[in-house]
Amino acid sequence: MQMQVRRWKDVSRDEQQRFLKRSELDISNIQDSIQDILDKVRADGDTALRALTNKLDKVDLSSIPLRITDEEFAAAADALDPAVKEALDHAFDNVTRFHKGQVPAADTMMEIEPGIIVGERHTPIDSVGLYVPHGRGSFPSMVYMQSIPAKLAGVPRIVMVTPPGPDGRVDPAVLYAAAATGVDEVYRVGGPHAIAALAYGTETIARVDKIQGPGSMYVTAAKRLLVGTVDIGMPAGPSESIIIADRHADPYTVALDLIIEAEHGSDSSAILISTSEPVAEAVADILPDLIDEVEEPRKGFLQDVFGNYGGIFLAGDLYEAADIVNQFAPEHLQIRTSEPWATMRLIRNASEILLGSHIPFSIANYITGPNAILPTGGNARTYSALSVRDFIKYSSVVYLEPSGYDRVAGKVTTLADYEGFQTHAKAIRERNRSL
Numbered sequence: 388m389q390m391q392v393r394r395w396k397d398v399s400r401d402e403q404q405r406f407l408k409r410s411e412l413d414i415s416n417i418q419d420s421i422q423d424i425l426d427k428v429r430a431d432g433d434t435a436l437r438a439l440t441n442k443l444d445k446v447d448l449s450s451i452p453l454r455i456t457d458e459e460f461a462a463a464a465d466a467l468d469p470a471v472k473e474a475l476d477h478a479f480d481n482v483t484r485f486h487k488g489q490v491p492a493a494d495t496m497m498e499i500e501p502g503i504i505v506g507e508r509h510t511p512i513d514s515v516g517l518y519v520p521h522g523r524g525s526f527p528s529m530v531y532m533q534s535i536p537a538k539l540a541g542v543p544r545i546v547m548v549t550p551p552g553p554d555g556r557v558d559p560a561v562l563y564a565a566a567a568t569g570v571d572e573v574y575r576v577g578g579p580h581a582i583a584a585l586a587y588g589t590e591t592i593a594r595v596d597k598i599q600g601p602g603s604m605y606v607t608a609a610k611r612l613l614v615g616t617v618d619i620g621m622p623a624g625p626s627e628s629i630i631i632a633d634r635h636a637d638p639y640t641v642a643l644d645l646i647i648e649a650e651h652g653s654d655s656s657a658i659l660i661s662t663s664e665p666v667a668e669a670v671a672d673i674l675p676d677l678i679d680e681v682e683e684p685r686k687g688f689l690q691d692v693f694g695n696y697g698g699i700f701l702a703g704d705l706y707e708a709a710d711i712v713n714q715f716a717p718e719h720l721q722i723r724t725s726e727p728w729a730t731m732r733l734i735r736n737a738s739e740i741l742l743g744s745h746i747p748f749s750i751a752n753y754i755t756g757p758n759a760i761l762p763t764g765g766n767a768r769t770y771s772a773l774s775v776r777d778f779i780k781y782s783s784v785v786y787l788e789p790s791g792y793d794r795v796a797g798k799v800t801t802l803a804d805y806e807g808f809q810t811h812a813k814a815i816r817e818r819n820r821s822l
């Protein structure tokens with residue numbers, strides 16, 4: 388396949404919009420079929436989960452329990468390659484240490500004026516459902532990226548759902564990660580039907596208060612349709628990446644990194660923005676051979692991405708490059724310029740910013756500590772990487788001494804009278820009479 392290098396400013400407005408929207412465009416086309424799936428699970432519970440798993444995952448669960456048993460957890464730990472266990476344990480360690488820094492200190496309280504004590508009390512969400520994808524990849528990393536912050540937040544009930552493999556089993560590394568990091572319940576069901584089960588509850592799966600986790604466009608569409616029924620958490624859809632490269636960047640490693648996130652699926656996007664024509668052209672020359680070396684089905688995904696939501700663009704300078712990034716608000720951003728820390732100051736919208744030439748997206752995906760579950764589809768404009776904060780909520784707390792009451796009571800009757808709220812004012816006037 389031939390790669391084209393184009394100046395971003397020469398790309399038509401319509402085409403720019405297509406790149407900026409990426410696979411968000413596809414999600415809107417599947418809403419009706421996903422609503423149908425949600426309705427079936429709501430009406431028929433476990434029976435619908437089994438039928439839909441049969442239809443969409445081609446797995447017969449008629450004689451297999453939906454919940455993973457203790458024996459399966461034990462067998463998974465025994466079966467797992469020690470090198471994989473060691474790599475996972477290394478990742479758990481960094482991810483735990485990074486996320487410990489996000490655990491709020493003791494509740495904050497202050498005397499905002501004499502006799503008035505105010506503050507915030509934080510409490511964990513009672514129950515959360517973690518979605519761990521399994522379709523175009525197996526994702527033990529997506530277990531610990533969710534379970535570690537949930538556990539650190541103190542969530543009492545952590546539920547996980549994930550699609551079963553063809554024999555009905557769940558990937559052993561996924562089960563090892565779940566057991567090691569404190570997941571309480573694991574169910575072998577995935578896709579939009581699993582999201583519906585977490586939202587509505589079934590005979591086997593009790594509903595949860597909040598759903599987290601990344602997923603395909605089917606999972607993303609299901610979550611969106613359930614707004615109002617359950618908290619759907621941070622929007623983490625199909626993976627996407629941008630690399631900014633100047634004339635100092637090494638084209639070979641830029642090309643290697645550019646295809647990393649594209650191998651997740653045809654709905655991913657991968658974009659290079661370079662201020663150097665020679666670097667951009669060299670990457671364009673290298674890419675076709677690199678793509679050719681990849682095995683199917685991922686080769687097909689890469690070809691689709693670079694024919695669809697991926698590309699190589701030239702920017703006049705780093706300001707224009709940063710402007711394109713800020714409009715796109717990518718999930719992953721890598722900065723390959725001579726002064727990456729300075730270039731970073733131009734960036735406002737990116738879920739994750741990787742600096743320099745030694746941090747391919749894959750390293751941050753697994754092991755450095757910060758969370759790899761990240762807002763996609765332009766949501767980096769307002770959302771942040773998954774964190775302990777996503778599993779906590781805050782209650783405001785107020786305590787008044789009599790002296791504090793006396794300081795503000797009159798002001799409040801004035802404001803309540805002005806707004807026309809009679810009982811608001813009466814509670815104070817009557818209290819004053821009886822005190």
Ligand SMILES: NC(=O)c1ccc[n+]([C@@H]2O[C@H](COP(=O)([O-])OP(=O)(O)OC[C@H]3O[C@@H](n4cnc5c(N)ncnc54)[C@H](O)[C@@H]3O)[C@@H](O)[C@H]2O)c1
Nearest residue numbers: 520521522523550578601602603605623625626651760761
């Ligand atoms: N944003 C992030 O932080 C992040 C992190 C990791 C992965 N991801 C993304 O998550 C996604 C994972 O996707 P995946 O496919 O591997 O796993 P998935 O589990 O999200 O989706 C596969 C499931 O979808 C269901 N499904 C398949 N075809 C369907 C159809 N036609 N209608 C309804 N349901 C259907 C099936 O149940 C299947 O098990 C990728 O796009 C990846 O890029 C994002």
Ligand SMILES: N[C@H](CO)Cc1c[nH]c[nH+]1
Nearest residue numbers: 528626627648718752759
């Ligand atoms: N790139 C994904 C987030 O978009 C995370 C991941 C896990 N495994 C491989 N990649």
Ligand SMILES: [Zn+2]
Nearest residue numbers: 626647648752
């Ligand atoms: Zn990845």
